[in-house]
Amino acid sequence: MRFRRSRQEEVNVNITPLIDVVFLLLIFFMVTTTFTRETQLQINLPESQSQRVAEDNKPIEILIDRVGTYAINDKVLIKQDVESLKRALKEMTADLSTPIVITSDADAPHQAFITALDAVAQIGFSKVSITTQAEESN
Known part of the structure; x- marks a missing residue:
């Protein structure tokens, strides 16, 4: 007795919906991603157990008074621009590994502080810290 063989259907996987979903995800991530460029100035605050500073690596202190006048290690600058x-x-x-300490008056112009940070970054110093004062509790 001869039986008829049943035809085997070809198995096809339709990947069109998969491709659509992948493209939708790609478009979603392209639209929602923000391409912000982080600032390149890194400020490393020093850590120490004692309050003494090694003599061979004494920090350079930049002082900014309330009107925006700069002084470096207590020597006042004549010009108040980045180049000076x-x-x-x-x-x-x-030595670019010398620590820089920026001390700014609380009422100093913000631009004066940013100019000091910009000058330090343009030269390439790697250790920069900012001095603050603890709040007085009443």
């Missing part, structure tokens, strides 16, 4: 600040910092040291 950079020139004075380069004269103080050639």
Whole structure:
């Protein structure tokens, strides 16, 4: 007795919906992703157990008073621009690992502080800290 063989249907997987979903996810991530460029100035706050600073690596202190006048290690700068600040910092040291401490008056212009940070970053110093004062409790 001869039986008829049943035809085997070809098994097809339809991947069109899968491709649609992948493209939708791709479009979603492209639209929702923000491409912000983080600031390149890194501020490393020093950590210490004692309050003494090693003499060979004494920090350079940039002081900014309430009107925006700069002083580097208590020497007041004549000009208050980035180039003068950079020139004075380069004269103080050639070692870019020297710590920089920026002390700014609370009422100093924000631009004066940013100019000091910009000068330090343009030269390439790697250790920068900012001094603050603890709040007085009443």
